[in-house]
Amino acid sequence: MIPDFDALWFGDGVVINLDLKHEKIGEMEEKLRNKFEKQAGVFNLFENLEILQLVYIASERKLLQYSKLGFTSFSFKTLSEKLRKFAAVDNPKNIIAAIEPSDYLVSPISNVEKFLQGRYWLTPDQEAIAEKCSQNGLYAVRGPAGSGKSLIAYDLARRLSETKKILFVFSGSLRPAHTRLEQELPNASFISAKSFKEMDIDGFDCILVDEAQRLYAKERIKLVTWAEAHLKDHTIVVFYDVNQALGRKDAGNLMNSVVNSWIHRKLAVQFVLNKGLRSNPSIHAFVRELFALEKKPPLDVGIDDMLKSVEVRYFSTHQAAFYWIENRINQGYQFIVPTPSTYNKSSSDAFSEKSTDCL
Numbered sequence: 001m002i003p004d005f006d007a008l009w010f011g012d013g014v015v016i017n018l019d020l021k022h023e024k025i026g027e028m029e030e031k032l033r034n035k036f037e038k039q040a041g042v043f044n045l046f047e048n049l050e051i052l053q054l055v056y057i058a059s060e061r062k063l064l065q066y067s068k069l070g071f072t073s074f075s076f077k078t079l080s081e082k083l084r085k086f087a088a089v090d091n092p093k094n095i096i097a098a099i100e101p102s103d104y105l106v107s108p109i110s111n112v113e114k115f116l117q118g119r120y121w122l123t124p125d126q127e128a129i130a131e132k133c134s135q136n137g138l139y140a141v142r143g144p145a146g147s148g149k150s151l152i153a154y155d156l157a158r159r160l161s162e163t164k165k166i167l168f169v170f171s172g173s174l175r176p177a178h179t180r181l182e183q184e185l186p187n188a189s190f191i192s193a194k195s196f197k198e199m200d201i202d203g204f205d206c207i208l209v210d211e212a213q214r215l216y217a218k219e220r221i222k223l224v225t226w227a228e229a230h231l232k233d234h235t236i237v238v239f240y241d242v243n244q245a246l247g248r249k250d251a252g253n254l255m256n257s258v259v260n261s262w263i264h265r266k267l268a269v270q271f272v273l274n275k276g277l278r279s280n281p282s283i284h285a286f287v288r289e290l291f292a293l294e295k296k297p298p299l300d301v302g303i304d305d306m307l308k309s310v311e312v313r314y315f316s317t318h319q320a321a322f323y324w325i326e327n328r329i330n331q332g333y334q335f336i337v338p339t340p341s342t343y344n345k346s347s348s349d350a351f352s353e354k355s356t357d358c359l
Contacts, residue, residue: 002099003038010094011086019055036066041121045103046095108154112177116184126152129271134160138231140259141239143273149239153210156237161185164205169196171211193219201226206235213240213252224258231267282309318351
């Protein structure tokens, strides 16, 4: 998950990232530039931190400093001054080794400011998908819950809104975070799936559809028709989970059939994310088995592990649960409910006003 580093020096508010090369970088300059950029994404997780990115060329006994402008010479004298000036008084802390998955698995909706600041990063597989889906064409990204589909979708909206007019379609209701995203990404519009059918979409350069398996038949038909007619000069990306079903109207298999048809006719490129990423393996195992009781927990997650992270409560009415929920929220817990259906009511809808996020 975390990019590789050759050598790191941790000082008082300063980190020196040193890459080691035997020969001059030459043709490897672009590869080294990409490596430094990926590593910079890790440092974005921390505030008020000065980062010095250097490369040492052993054959020439020379130091180079990397910045957005490229590579420039850096003196050993300046490096020595930095080491003396910012040397930590106590034992230096390796902040990279202390990073937890929860530090970089960002929800763009519940952590919108962190997302806008770029204080997250994609895995190599996710990054490769995002780069390929940035071009004109028709793309489908399939994966289970927790595999990072939504993060890729929002990341695409963030990076493409600089040059393209974006329409982002999502399940559920419009939330304050979507309004905040529209303010910071002026070329991006975020709409609920229920608004997609009636909306004029011809003025957009890129359409991103998150949780596409939840589109109703008329919305799905509109998307398919428009995508096939505009794929050569537009960017269309659908994200879906073939197995996820929150109700009878969810159509993962239908969406999968559409994608298979596109692939058979060579209209689209599909990417598959097989592994879910969770910051808490015990909760992940519990949710996985809750929806598929025949599955066994992973060998490294036992019942005792789940009990440390999961507590099951039963209430006869939703009113009876409100006091307990509010008490937990006041203790710092985050309360979430399933994404509400676009068309049908559910018992969980009674809790939506208290929700701080949706599944």
